[in-house]
Amino acid sequence: MNKDQTAMPLEHASSGDGVSLPDAPQAIRPTVFVRERLPGVMLPVTGVIVFIVLWWFAIRFFHIKPYIAPSPDAVAATLFNKRWILLQNLWPTAVEAICGFLLGNGMAIVVATVFVHSRTLERAFFPIMVLLNSVPVVAKAPILVLLLGNGLAPKIGIAAIVCFFPTLVNMARGLESVNPQALELMHVLSATRGEVFTRLRLPTAVPYLFSALKVAASTSVVGAIVGEWIGSQYGIGALIIQATYNFDSRLLYATVICGSVLSVLFFSIIRTAERVCARRYETRER
Amino acid sequence: MSGLKPAIAFEQVGVRFSRGGRDVVALENASFEVPESGFMTLLGPSGCGKSTLLRIVADIIRPSSGKVSILGETSAEARRARNIGFVFQDAALLPWLTVIDNVRLPLQIGRSDRREGRHTAEELLALVGLAGREQDFPHELSGGMRQRVSIARALLQEPRILLMDEPFGALDEITRDRLNDVLLHIWRETETTVLFVTHSIQEAAYLGQSVMVLAARPGRVREIVPVELQGPRSSSTRELPAFIKLCGQLRRILETC
Ligand SMILES: Nc1ncnc2c1ncn2[C@@H]1O[C@H](COP(=O)(O)OP(=O)(O)O)[C@@H](O)[C@H]1O
Ligand SMILES: [Mg+2]
Numbered sequence: 001m002n003k004d005q006t007a008m009p010l011e012h013a014s015s016g017d018g019v020s021l022p023d024a025p026q027a028i029r030p031t032v033f034v035r036e037r038l039p040g041v042m043l044p045v046t047g048v049i050v051f052i053v054l055w056w057f058a059i060r061f062f063h064i065k066p067y068i069a070p071s072p073d074a075v076a077a078t079l080f081n082k083r084w085i086l087l088q089n090l091w092p093t094a095v096e097a098i099c100g101f102l103l104g105n106g107m108a109i110v111v112a113t114v115f116v117h118s119r120t121l122e123r124a125f126f127p128i129m130v131l132l133n134s135v136p137v138v139a140k141a142p143i144l145v146l147l148l149g150n151g152l153a154p155k156i157g158i159a160a161i162v163c164f165f166p167t168l169v170n171m172a173r174g175l176e177s178v179n180p181q182a183l184e185l186m187h188v189l190s191a192t193r194g195e196v197f198t199r200l201r202l203p204t205a206v207p208y209l210f211s212a213l214k215v216a217a218s219t220s221v222v223g224a225i226v227g228e229w230i231g232s233q234y235g236i237g238a239l240i241i242q243a244t245y246n247f248d249s250r251l252l253y254a255t256v257i258c259g260s261v262l263s264v265l266f267f268s269i270i271r272t273a274e275r276v277c278a279r280r281y282e283t284r285e286r
Numbered sequence: 287m288s289g290l291k292p293a294i295a296f297e298q299v300g301v302r303f304s305r306g307g308r309d310v311v312a313l314e315n316a317s318f319e320v321p322e323s324g325f326m327t328l329l330g331p332s333g334c335g336k337s338t339l340l341r342i343v344a345d346i347i348r349p350s351s352g353k354v355s356i357l358g359e360t361s362a363e364a365r366r367a368r369n370i371g372f373v374f375q376d377a378a379l380l381p382w383l384t385v386i387d388n389v390r391l392p393l394q395i396g397r398s399d400r401r402e403g404r405h406t407a408e409e410l411l412a413l414v415g416l417a418g419r420e421q422d423f424p425h426e427l428s429g430g431m432r433q434r435v436s437i438a439r440a441l442l443q444e445p446r447i448l449l450m451d452e453p454f455g456a457l458d459e460i461t462r463d464r465l466n467d468v469l470l471h472i473w474r475e476t477e478t479t480v481l482f483v484t485h486s487i488q489e490a491a492y493l494g495q496s497v498m499v500l501a502a503r504p505g506r507v508r509e510i511v512p513v514e515l516q517g518p519r520s521s522s523t524r525e526l527p528a529f530i531k532l533c534g535q536l537r538r539i540l541e542t543c
Contacts, residue, residue: 181378188344188372189395190365199394203382 067247078250079257086239086258093236094262096152096224100159101266105216107160108167109209115168116175116201117193133165137226145230155227155235162223163216167209174208175201210274217266225259236262291358292319293447293479294343299352301338301505311504312338316352318498318507322446325473325480326510327494329487329536331543335505336483340449343481344370357446364447368392371440371478373450377432379424379439385411386420389439403444404476410438414468430454430461434468441472448473450482454489462486463521466493470519487536491529492519497536501543509539 052072058064059071066074079086111129115122141158148154178200186196228237236259243252301313313335320326328336341347342354345361356364364370379388389407411417414434424432433453440448454462466489473480484490490497494513501508515528523529 179376179378181374181376182380184341184344184346185372185374185378186395187346188365188370189368189392191395195395199391200380203380 067249070250070253074250075253075257078254082251082254086254089235089239089255090258090262092152092234093155093221093224093228093259096155096227096235097159097220097262097266099152099156100161100223101163101216101220103156104160104163104220105167105213108164108212109171112168112171112175112205113197115172117197122172129165129168137162137223141226141230144227150231154230155224155232155237158227159220159223162219166215166219167212170208170212171205174205177208178204206277210270210277213270214267214274217270218263221259221263221266291322292355293322293324293357294318294320294481295353295355296339296342297353297355299342299349299354301335301342301347302350313342313349314504314506316505316507318510320479320481322479323477325482325493325495327490327497328481328483328500329485329490329497329540330500330505330508331502331540332485333505334500334502334543336500337451338505339500340372340451340481340483343447344372344449368396368443369446371443371445371448373433373436373440373448373453375452375455377424377429377436379432379435381424383423384420385416385422385424385427385435388424388435389442391439392442402442405441405444407438407442410441411435413472414438430457430465433457434465437469437472441476441478444476444478446478448478448480450480452483452485455485462489467519469493474518487533487540488524491532491536492523499536499539499543508543511536511539 056072059069070078115126137158140161141154144154144157144161148157175197182200183196186200191199224235225237225240228235229241232238236255239255240252240259243249243255296316296318299313299316300311303310303312316335316339318326328339330336338347342349343356343361345365354361357369359367380391383391386407389411393402405413408417408420411420414437416431416434416438419427419431424435427435437453454465457465469480470493480493482490482493484493491513496513497511499508499511500506511532513532515523515526515532
């Protein structure tokens with residue numbers, strides 16, 4: 001699976017014009033050689049190594065000052081030396097992101113359920129939600145800080161808000177995308193609305209929900225960090241601001257890497273959950 | 287067959303949909319009766335209201351005019367008593383349930399209605415030739431097999447009326463012929479009343495005790511043709527002169543629709 005995905009761009013490149021050649025014998029395609037020699041994880045790892053080497057060369061040969069951009073080895077050293085400070089600040093950000101994720105997605109699922117059962121409520125409240133969603137996060141953040149004070153609450157609130165809307169839209173679409181004949185079957189069986197929901201709509205929506213949750217996994221971390229930009233004393237966001245003001249590019253890069261790792265970790269957890277669930281709920285018909 | 291109380295009776299039934307401000311007459315002045323344990327096939331061009339007619343019987347839609355009586359009651363009562371089985375064109379299995387759980391789905395819905403008929407879900411699967419596939423998922427089955435699962439599901443609570451909307455329309459001819467014989471076997475055993483929609487003249491003539499031909503724009507009953515063929519149906523039935531004559535007759539009626 002992974003292997004195929006990583007080999008895909010190369011395969012396209014090999015046919016020149018970006019069109020794959022299904023009829024070409026396997027043996028004459030050079031990419032097959034590459035694909036068989038390099039296991040799935042090797043290609044991305046190679047990419048990362050190439051990137052780091054290029055970064056290192058760029059810093060050396062263009063004589064970039066350390067306060068503009070650090071070299072990779074300096075960042076690595078900072079990651080190690082300041083690991084306790086980084087972890088201390090990573091922890092609250094993770095808590096905010098997780099709480100915001102649970103809150104935002106939970107609300108989105110509830111609201112989607114309500115909308116699916118009441119066209120009136122949907123028509124009344126969906127437009128205002130679209131409008132609020134169109135306000136950029138950086139503009140919403142100060143408003144929430146004013147409303148919720150300076151503790152964990154505004155950060156959780158911001159993380160929740162950025163998760164909310166995409167999940168609402170996806171979940172509502174999933175709940176609506178039931179097979180119309182299955183819906184008629186439920187009617188013939190005299191199923192109640194609750195039964196239609198639990199037996200038909202919810203399982204149909206599970207794949208839609210997961211694709212939204214995967215997006216939310218990363219955006220909840222972004223939301224928490226943006227929340228910490230505004231007058232916070234702790235967290236990845238606060239550390240980013242502090243490092244920037246002090247021209248401490250090494251700490252800045254190390255902090256950003258910590259934030260990314262958190263995002264990726266969170267995403268992987270959701271994807272694992274998705275794979276476990278997919279065995280039961282993925283729409284495999286047609 | 288008893289001739290006393292019809293299982294399905296339509297009296298001057300009409301259905302109109304309003305679509306984009308315009309009224310579409312899906313069915314006009316439909317009157318007919320199907321006797322208990324009868325097998326009637328519905329034949330007609332697309333859009334002539336065949337699915338609409340079946341949906342009225344199943345109480346999925348209400349007619350705009352006329353009177354419908356199902357087993358002497360209203361269609362809603364018949365539906366609530368689980369007297370109606372419906373087989374859809376695309377099988378409509380739930381992809382996240384195994385074959386056996388799909389067949390048992392009717393038992394999971396509604397509290398008071400949970401009872402199997404004479405046959406258990408396993409027995410029904412064996413009856414439609416799917417013994418041993420109970421734990422498979424729908425995507426592991428062919429189209430014909432899925433349709434058989436949905437037939438088993440429709441039969442689980444032994445409905446007195448079985449409605450089938452082009453159930454074999456998407457299948458190849460050999461598979462369809464085989465499933466026709468499976469269906470006739472089940473019908474004889476269960477004595478259920480069947481209303482069966484098809485596009486195929488041959489299928490309509492082979493299965494039905496009578497064939498109702500519908501005309502389009504507006505949808506209406508064109509003619510009800512009794513099928514007079516001796517003995518049980520088999521593959522040689524299709525070669526009988528009487529069968530070939532009947533198919534020709536049905537074709538001529540359809541051409542005037
Ligand atoms: N829900 C609906 N809304 C509007 N028009 C409909 C609806 N269902 C069916 N129709 C119209 O009613 C007519 C009969 O439809 P249908 O019963 O599905 O025909 P058939 O099954 O014979 O092909 C068609 O013209 C169709 O467009
Ligand atoms: Mg139809």
